[in-house]
Amino acid sequence: MMKILGRLSLLIAFCFGLLQAGGITSTVKSREILKGESVILTITVVGENFETLPDIPMVGGAKVLGSNRSMKTRMLIRDGKNIMEQTAILMLEFQPTTSITIPSFQVNIDGELKSTKPIDISIVKKRAKVEQKDDFLMEMNATKDSVVVGEPLVVNIYFKQKENLDVTSIDYKAPLFKSFFSKRIGGENNYKDGDYMVHQLTYLLVAKEEGNISINPATVKVAKRVHNSKNGDWFSATPEWSSAKSVGLNIQAKKLSNSFDAIGVYRLKESIDTQMVKPNKPINLKLIIEGEGSLEDFEGIKFDITGVTVYSDDAKIESKLIRDKLFSRYTKSYAFISDHDFTIPSKQIRVYDYQQKKLRIISSKSYNIVIDSISNNYKAPAVYTKDNMDIISSSRSDISKKIKQNIVWNIPSWLMLFSSFLIGMIVTLLLRPHIHKLKKLKFFKSTKRVPFNEALITLYPHINDSMEVENMVEELYNIQQGKDIKIDRDRLEFLLKYYIDKETILN
Numbered sequence: 001m002m003k004i005l006g007r008l009s010l011l012i013a014f015c016f017g018l019l020q021a022g023g024i025t026s027t028v029k030s031r032e033i034l035k036g037e038s039v040i041l042t043i044t045v046v047g048e049n050f051e052t053l054p055d056i057p058m059v060g061g062a063k064v065l066g067s068n069r070s071m072k073t074r075m076l077i078r079d080g081k082n083i084m085e086q087t088a089i090l091m092l093e094f095q096p097t098t099s100i101t102i103p104s105f106q107v108n109i110d111g112e113l114k115s116t117k118p119i120d121i122s123i124v125k126k127r128a129k130v131e132q133k134d135d136f137l138m139e140m141n142a143t144k145d146s147v148v149v150g151e152p153l154v155v156n157i158y159f160k161q162k163e164n165l166d167v168t169s170i171d172y173k174a175p176l177f178k179s180f181f182s183k184r185i186g187g188e189n190n191y192k193d194g195d196y197m198v199h200q201l202t203y204l205l206v207a208k209e210e211g212n213i214s215i216n217p218a219t220v221k222v223a224k225r226v227h228n229s230k231n232g233d234w235f236s237a238t239p240e241w242s243s244a245k246s247v248g249l250n251i252q253a254k255k256l257s258n259s260f261d262a263i264g265v266y267r268l269k270e271s272i273d274t275q276m277v278k279p280n281k282p283i284n285l286k287l288i289i290e291g292e293g294s295l296e297d298f299e300g301i302k303f304d305i306t307g308v309t310v311y312s313d314d315a316k317i318e319s320k321l322i323r324d325k326l327f328s329r330y331t332k333s334y335a336f337i338s339d340h341d342f343t344i345p346s347k348q349i350r351v352y353d354y355q356q357k358k359l360r361i362i363s364s365k366s367y368n369i370v371i372d373s374i375s376n377n378y379k380a381p382a383v384y385t386k387d388n389m390d391i392i393s394s395s396r397s398d399i400s401k402k403i404k405q406n407i408v409w410n411i412p413s414w415l416m417l418f419s420s421f422l423i424g425m426i427v428t429l430l431l432r433p434h435i436h437k438l439k440k441l442k443f444f445k446s447t448k449r450v451p452f453n454e455a456l457i458t459l460y461p462h463i464n465d466s467m468e469v470e471n472m473v474e475e476l477y478n479i480q481q482g483k484d485i486k487i488d489r490d491r492l493e494f495l496l497k498y499y500i501d502k503e504t505i506l507n
Contacts, residue, residue, distance in 0.1 A: 022045070022046050022047025022048065022050065022085075022109040022110050022114070023045075023046055023047070023109065023114055024043065024044065024045045024046075024105065024106075024107050024109065024114045024115070024116055025043070025044050025116060026041060026042070026043050026102065026105060026116035026117065026119060027041075027042045027044070028040065028041055028042070028102070028119055028121070029242050029243075031119065031120060031121055031122060032121075032122050032123075032124045033096075033121065033122075033123060033124070034123070034124065034125075035097075035123050035125075036095070036217070036245075036248075037095070037245055038065065038093050038094065038095045038219070038243055038245065039059075039062075039093070039094055039095070039096065039121060040091060040092070040093055040221070040241050040242065040243045041059060041091065041092045041093075041094070041102060041119075042089060042090075042091050042240070042241060043089070043090045043091075043092070043105060043116065044087065044088070044089050045086075045087070045088045045089075045107055045109065046085065046086070046087050046109075047085065047086065047109040047110045048083055048084065048085060048086065048110050049086075049109075049110055049111075050086070050088070050107055050108060050109040050110065051107050051108050051109075052088075053069075053088060053090045053105075053107065055067075056090075056092060056105075058094075059092060059094045059100075059102055059103075060094075060096065060100035060101055060102050060103060060121070061096075061100060062094040062095060062096040062097070062100060063094060063095075064092050064093065064094050065093045065094055065095060066092075066093040067090065067091065067092050067093070068090075068091045068241075069088070069089070069090055069091075070088075070089045070239075071086065071087070071088050071089075072086070072087050073085070073086050073087075074087075089239075091241050093221075093243065096121060096123065097123075098123060099120070099121060099122045099123050100120075100121050101118050101119070101120050101121070102118060102119040102120075102121060103118055104116050104117060104118050134244070135161065135162045135165060135222075135224065135242060136159070136160065136161050136162075136220065136222050136242055136243075136244040137158075137159075137160040137161075137196070137244055138157075138158070138159055138160075138217075138218055138219065138220055138244040138245055138246040139157070139158040139160070139246050139247075140155065140156070140157045140158070140175070140215075140217065140218050140246035140247065140248075140249060141155070141156055141249075142154070142155045142156075142205075142215075142249050142251065143155075143324040143325075144251070145249075145250070145251060145252065146251070146252040146253075146254070147207055147251065147252075147253055147254070147354075148207075148253070148254050148255070148256055148263065148352065148354060149207050149208065149209060149210055149253055149254065149255045149256065150206060150207065150256075150260075150263045150297070150352075151206070151207065151263050151293075151352075151354050152204055152205065152206050152263075152264075152293060152294040152326050153204075153205050153206075153207075153251070154185075154202060154203070154204060154205070154321065154324050154325075154326065155175075155177075155202070155203045155205055155215070155249070156200060156201070156202050156203075157174070157175075157200070157201045157202075157203070157218045157246065158198055158199070158200050159172065159198070159199040159200075159201075159220055159244070160193065160196040160197070160198050160199075161196060161197055161199075161222070162195055162196055162197075163192075163195060163196070163197055165224050166224055166225040167222060167223070167224050167225075168223045168224065168225050168239055169221075169222070169223040169239070170220060170221075170222050170223075171220065171221040171222075172218075172219075172220045173218065173219045173220065174201075174203075174218060175215050175216050175217065175218050176216055177203070177205060177215060178213070178214075178215075178216075179207065179208055179209050179211070179213045179253075180205040180206060180207055180208060180213070180215075181205070181206040181208060181296075181297070182203055182204070182205050182206075183203065183204045183296070184201065184202070184203050184204075185202045185203065185204050185319075185321050185326075186202060186321070188200065188201060189201075189202070202321065204294065204319075204321075204326060205251075206294055206296075206297070207251065207253035209253065209255075210253050210254055210255035211252075211253060212250060212251075212252055212253075213250070213251045213252075213253055214248060214249070214250055215248055215249040215250075215251065216248055217245045217246045217247060217248045218245070218246045219243065219244070219245045219246075220243065220244050220245075221241060221242070221243050222241070222242050222243070222244070223239040223240065223241050223242075224239070224240055224242070225239060225240075256352060258350075258352070258359050259350065260350045260351060260352040260359060261298065261299065261349050261350045261351065262289075262293065262295060262298045262349065262350075262351050262352075263293055263294075263351070263352045263354060264291055264292050264293015264294065264295070264328070264351065264352075264353070264354070265291045265292045265293060265351075265353055265354075265355055265453075266289050266290060266291035266292075266293065266295075266349075266351055266362060267289075267290065267291055267362065267454075267457055268287065268288070268289050268349065268362045268363070268364060269287075269288040269289075269290070270285065270286065270287050270288070270364050270365060271285070271286050272284065272285045272286075272344075272367055273285075275367055275368065275369055275370060276369070276370045276371075276372050277369075277371065277372065278371070278372055278373075279338075279339040279340075279371050279372075279373055280337055280338070280339055281337070282311075282335040282336065282337050283335070283336040283337075283344075283367075283369055284333065284334070284335055285333070285334045285335075285336065285344065285367070286331070286332070286333045286334075287301060287331075287332050287333075287334075287364060288329065288330065288331050289329070289330040289349070289362075290327070290328065290329040290330070290457060290460065290461060291327065291328070291457050291460075292325055292326065292327055292328075292355075293326065293327075293328060293354075294319065294326055294328055295317055295319075295328040295329075295330040296317060296319070296328075298315075298317075298330060300315055300330075300332060301332070301347045301349070301364070303334060303336070303344065303345070303347075305336070305338075305342055305343075305344070305345070307338060307340065307342065308336055308337065308338040308342050309336070309337040309338070310334060310335070310336055310337075311334065311335040311337070312332060312333065312334045312335070313332065313333050315330055315331065315332040316330070316331045316332070317329070317330050317331075318331075318461075320460075320463065322460075322463070322473060322474065322477055325477070327460050329460075329461050336369065338369070338371060339371060340371055341368070341369060341370055341371050342369050342371075343366060343367065343368050343369065344366065344367040344369060345366055346363050346364055346365060346366040347363065347364045348361050348362070348363045348364075349361070349362050349363070450496060452476050452479050452480065452487075453476075453480060455476055455492060455496060456473060456476040456477060456480065458496060458499060458500070459472060459473050459476070459495060459496070459499065460473055462499055468491075468495070469495060472487075472491070472492060472495060475487050
């Protein structure tokens with residue numbers, strides 16, 4: 001028993017000796033790294049009084065890419081006295097190109113020179129299997145590895161962290177996406193994947209120039225709270241920093257020889273409120289371009305008509321990501337004002353279809369606009385005489401007006417009302433057994449032959465209306481990708497008819 005107590009007292013004395021003397025340590029997450037990975041070196045100094053850690057520009061011949069310093073102080077009681085113990089932490093990030101040795105670092109702590117131990121860092125071709133269960137992982141992928149200049153692609157970045165880790169800080173660094181127009185889509189998507197919690201970010205990229213374009217890796221630095229007692233720090237939790245890096249990507253961008261206005265798979269819809277108005281009253285035209293692709297850089301359609309004032313609002317561009325494809329909708333309205341007849345010309349849009357890899361032309365319609373000037377230029381109709389006929393020009397609107405004025409019905413109004421009611425009742429009774437068949441026939445003709453790709457374009461703008469529409473759009477998309485999926489055709493036709501009829505009423 002005395003021997004055990006003696007050994008215990010020696011151990012306690014030794015531990016308090018460490019506390020009083022202080023110390024310095026150097027640590028890294030792993031002594032083996034893949035080529036291109038960074039090393040995070042953490043130097044920790046503990047003591048009452050010590051020199052400030054100097055700036056370190058190089059580690060083992062590798063340039064320091066970034067550094068971070070932190071300091072904390074706590075009150076301790078030793079030998080009945082209050083003392084202030086300090087902990088200084090210096091983190092250095094560097095990227096060795098060959099295997100190196102991190103040298104020993106020395107600091108004067110409480111009047112005594114203390115040193116760290118050297119650390120060997122080796123670059124390996126393949127990560128050991130035991131490291132596949134790292135606390136933190138970074139991954140990046142692209143939906144396409146070959147595009148034409150102007151064609152959109154989607155890049156997903158995944159940061160994975162093991163569950164139940166006490167993470168205190170995350171420093172995420174996105175790739176630079178050089179030679180691309182880039183835009184982050186949506187917010188952060190979080191979900192569980194096995195032992196990891198996954199944080200997903202999605203970016204839309206559009207190549208600006210041709211060539212083999214490299215996308216640098218995405219990186220993250222993470223601090224997790226750990227409880228340890230080394231260097232006498234028994235009762236405090238210190239942060240342990242780690243880093244993770246994805247692999248880089250290479251995208252081949254090709255330039256088209258033909259010029260184009262947009263890239264994608266689109267259709268054009270249009271509506272006009274009228275083609276006959278009074279002088280200086282507006283004619284309203286709406287153009288909608290929708291389909292797969294990005295319309296962010298589409299310059300739009302311009303109308304320049306002699307003697308006609310043209311107003312237009314700012315284009316409204318809506319985009320939505322469905323799985324790994326981007327769908328866009330471009331809407332623009334125009335108002336035309338004139339005091340004479342004119343024509344709204346047809347406009348062509350050159351679209352490069354990257355699915356069929358060819359240039360397509362989509363065109364708007366041409367509209368002849370008539371300015372109705374009856375109120376200002378009314379003239380009497382032709383007047384006949386005995387020997388000849390005096391002809392006075394008259395517009396077709398004047399003639400129509402006169403004809404309507406000269407037709408007079410002498411049938412009593414109550415009789416006309418009763419006759420209309422009676423005829424309506426007879427027609428309804430005769431057709432009632434066949435109404436559902438007529439509706440079904442009309443429905444069949446309007447939607448039965450609609451290809452799945454056109455059905456997808458028709459329903460896509462309405463995916464936010466209901467979960468049913470969103471599910472149908474997803475099924476159509478899967479069929480377009482070649483997956484063997486059976487669609488409820490009756491349900492599809494019902495949705496198509498609903499939105500086709502709705503657009504007809506609105507337009």
